[in-house]
Amino acid sequence: VSLLTLTRDLRRRKARDRHTRCVVEGVRAVEEVLAAGVTPVGVLLGPDADATPRAQALRDALAARGVPQERVDARDFASAADTDSPQGVLAVVPVPERALADVPTDGPVLLLDAVQDPGNVGTLVRSAAALGAAATIALPGTVDLWNAKTIRSAVGAQFRHLALHAAWDDVAAWLAQRDLPLWGADLTGVPVAEWRPSGPVALALGNEGNGLTPMVAAACTGRVTIPITGAAESLNVAVAGGILLQQLRAVC
Amino acid sequence: VSLLTLTRDLRRRKARDRHTRCVVEGVRAVEEVLAAGVTPVGVLLGPDADATPRAQALRDALAARGVPQERVDARDFASAADTDSPQGVLAVVPVPERALADVPTDGPVLLLDAVQDPGNVGTLVRSAAALGAAATIALPGTVDLWNAKTIRSAVGAQFRHLALHAAWDDVAAWLAQRDLPLWGADLTGVPVAEWRPSGPVALALGNEGNGLTPMVAAACTGRVTIPITGAAESLNVAVAGGILLQQLRAVC
Numbered sequence: 199v200s201l202l203t204l205t206r207d208l209r210r211r212k213a214r215d216r217h218t219r220c221v222v223e224g225v226r227a228v229e230e231v232l233a234a235g236v237t238p239v240g241v242l243l244g245p246d247a248d249a250t251p252r253a254q255a256l257r258d259a260l261a262a263r264g265v266p267q268e269r270v271d272a273r274d275f276a277s278a279a280d281t282d283s284p285q286g287v288l289a290v291v292p293v294p295e296r297a298l299a300d301v302p303t304d305g306p307v308l309l310l311d312a313v314q315d316p317g318n319v320g321t322l323v324r325s326a327a328a329l330g331a332a333a334t335i336a337l338p339g340t341v342d343l344w345n346a347k348t349i350r351s352a353v354g355a356q357f358r359h360l361a362l363h364a365a366w367d368d369v370a371a372w373l374a375q376r377d378l379p380l381w382g383a384d385l386t387g388v389p390v391a392e393w394r395p396s397g398p399v400a401l402a403l404g405n406e407g408n409g410l411t412p413m414v415a416a417a418c419t420g421r422v423t424i425p426i427t428g429a430a431e432s433l434n435v436a437v438a439g440g441i442l443l444q445q446l447r448a449v450c
Numbered sequence: 451v452s453l454l455t456l457t458r459d460l461r462r463r464k465a466r467d468r469h470t471r472c473v474v475e476g477v478r479a480v481e482e483v484l485a486a487g488v489t490p491v492g493v494l495l496g497p498d499a500d501a502t503p504r505a506q507a508l509r510d511a512l513a514a515r516g517v518p519q520e521r522v523d524a525r526d527f528a529s530a531a532d533t534d535s536p537q538g539v540l541a542v543v544p545v546p547e548r549a550l551a552d553v554p555t556d557g558p559v560l561l562l563d564a565v566q567d568p569g570n571v572g573t574l575v576r577s578a579a580a581l582g583a584a585a586t587i588a589l590p591g592t593v594d595l596w597n598a599k600t601i602r603s604a605v606g607a608q609f610r611h612l613a614l615h616a617a618w619d620d621v622a623a624w625l626a627q628r629d630l631p632l633w634g635a636d637l638t639g640v641p642v643a644e645w646r647p648s649g650p651v652a653l654a655l656g657n658e659g660n661g662l663t664p665m666v667a668a669a670c671t672g673r674v675t676i677p678i679t680g681a682a683e684s685l686n687v688a689v690a691g692g693i694l695l696q697q698l699r700a701v702c
Contacts, residue, residue, distance in 0.1 A: 230683065317569065321686045328682035355682045391700040424696065430580035430607045431482065434573045437692035440685070444676065444693045448643040 201240040201268045205278040205288055211342050214293065220344035222289045222354060223281050225253050230354030231291055232259055238289035240266045244275030246286030253286060260289075280346035293344050296362040298335075298372045305332035306446045307378065309369065309402040311414045312339030313435060318406065319343065320351025321436035327352075327359035329443040332398070334361040335369055337414065339405070366413055373400055379419045382410050383438055387421030390441060394449045401446070403439050453492040453520045457530040457540055463594050466545065472596035474541045474606060475533050477505050482606030483543055484511055490541035492518045496527030498538030505538060512541075532598035545596050548614040550587075550624045557584035558698045559630065561621065561654040563666045564591030565687060570658065571595065572603025573688035579604075579611035581695040584650070586613040587621055589666065591657070618665055625652055631671045634662050635690055639673030642693060646701045653698070655691050 199207075207213040208221045219239065222228050231238060241260055247269070248254055260267065270278075278288055301307060308326045313319050319341050326334045334356075336343050343361050355361075364372075373380055379395065382402045402418065404410035410418070424438055433441075451459075459465040460473045471491065474480050483490060493512055499521070500506055512519065522530075530540055553559060560578045565571050571593050578586045586608075588595050595613050607613075616624075625632055631647065634654045654670065656662035662670070676690055685693075 226683070321689060324682050324686060325689050328678035328685050330679050351686075353683055358681045390696065426580035427582050429582075429610045430576050431478070431605055433580050433692070434576060434603075434688070436686070437573060437577050437689055440689035440693050441696045444642065444696075 201242055201266070201290065202270055202274055202278055205242050205290055208290065209280055209346070211345070214342065214344050218293045218295070219290050220293050220349065221280065221346050222291050222349050223279060223287070223346050224285045224350060225250070225256055225287055227349055227354035228256060228287055228289045231289060231357050234354070234357035236291060236294070236357050237263050238265050238291045240268065240290045242275065242278055242288040243267055243269045244286040245272050249286060256287065281350050294357065296360060298362075298364055298368055301333040301335070301360060301372070303332060303376050303378060303398045305330045306398060306443065306450070307332050307400040308334040308439065308443070309400055309414070310334065310336045310340045311402050311410050312337065312405040313403060314339070314341055314406060316341050316345050316347035317351045318434070318436045320348040322403070322439045323348070323352040323359060323361050324355045325436065325440045325443055327355040329440070329447050331443060332360065334359065336361070336363045337366055337369065339411070370417060380417055381420045381422050382415055382418035383442060384409065384421040384423055387423040390422055390424045390445050393422045393445055395446070397450070399446070401442055403435055406435055453494055453518070453542065454522055454526055454530055457494050457542055460542065461532055461598070463597070466594065466596050470545045470547070471542050472545050472601065473532065473598050474543050474601050475531060475539070475598050476537045476602060477502070477508055477539055479601055479606035480539055480541045481508060483541060483609050486606070486609035488543060488546070488609050489515050490517050490543045492520065492542045494527065494530055494540040495519055495521045496538040497524050501538060508539065533602050546609065548612060550616055550620055553585040553587070553612060553624070555584060555628050555630060555650045557582045558650060558695065558702070559584050559652040560586040560691065560695070561652055561666070562586065562588045562592045563654050563662050564589065564657040565655060566591070566593055566658060568593050568597050568599035569603045570686070570688045572600040574655070574691045575600070575604040575611060575613050576607045577688065577692045577695055579607040581692070581699050583695060584612065586611065588613070588615045589618055589621065591663070622669060632669055633672045633674050634667055634670035635694060636661065636673040636675055639675040642674055642676045642697050645674045645697055647698070649702070651698065653694055655687055658687055
């Protein structure tokens, strides 16, 4: 299979699951992959691949690690890319193998409960990494952590930050085993400015339109809310997640 | 000019400036326009316009206000829409006329200094509205507040929240006249958890890649930072803005 065919195929989640490979688009995100110590299995280069010194430096770094590079024309490149302006670089990268047993509890654990927008999920992973969360667990109904758009929004942070998919039953058992309290972000609850958990917690964020799923909501031991004015209907879930993680960082 | 032609034309910023009209896409955002007391000059309906009870209720509310409705086929509708899934409703809406003189200082004033992504700018406007900012001022180089994507990301919050474009010289004079300290979000500065301004402030957020412009950076009377771990390169600007606005809300 050519790298071009594989890259196109990896636009589908089933193909990513089968190959345990994903596609990382753009110079900054591929830089993050290398910074995480992960080596791409191959890189597809479009006509823009040499457009900037930074892109050229990236190609040199990839060559130094012996990563095969395949040059394609603009049309083939666009056919393989999932985002609008992938800056001439598409890397095929192994999806890191991770399990709940690997998750430390030396920081908050973020649970994404059916968060659907790849931009939101990517931004949440980026914030979780930046603000010291121990891990991000994507529950069923949440968009693929290894989707090209999610990776782009996270600027590749899911390669350094422990982000993984898990089923709710397994997560519930893991929370009980680690004795970790589960806080849910909700429309009512402790106001964020007064929220001062005394130790590590898991924090669940729900779907953009519908909030937490009934199963996760029922398992929450506490609820926290970000009070808002009447001038907006709600906060974006990625902004809400950032505010709640910053509060945990400030008080824990 | 038919509503379809006008809607297509308003995809360009120059046309929006000339007509002082913009296009609001999707059920939730058009609901926000009505909630702000603004009446669309017309509504374009696609084949999905009756897909949900909520969309039907919106159509009834528009009809009750005497808003002309024009039904078009899927192809024409797609040709006028700027976002991918506009849920069958495109409203042509007057851009609110606002000036710096209208801006109160009973809350923080957010300055967007060449923030380029419409999703980021829209999310910032939404957060500013939700977290009690008095206004959001878009400085030159910032994407149009009245772009369909910006409005979509803000879920129409720019109609209730005082968001406007202004030139830097005018804003600098206005800040001086109101005696408002200007804080800049930067990589170094007071850590956000220790940031406790004693009164109203202006808060400047810079470009996604390059930060504050030299002119705005030079005018800042203070700098505030959100400390991050080494696991991510940076925070998303809309998340950073949300965290800083929440801190102001908690301490002011």
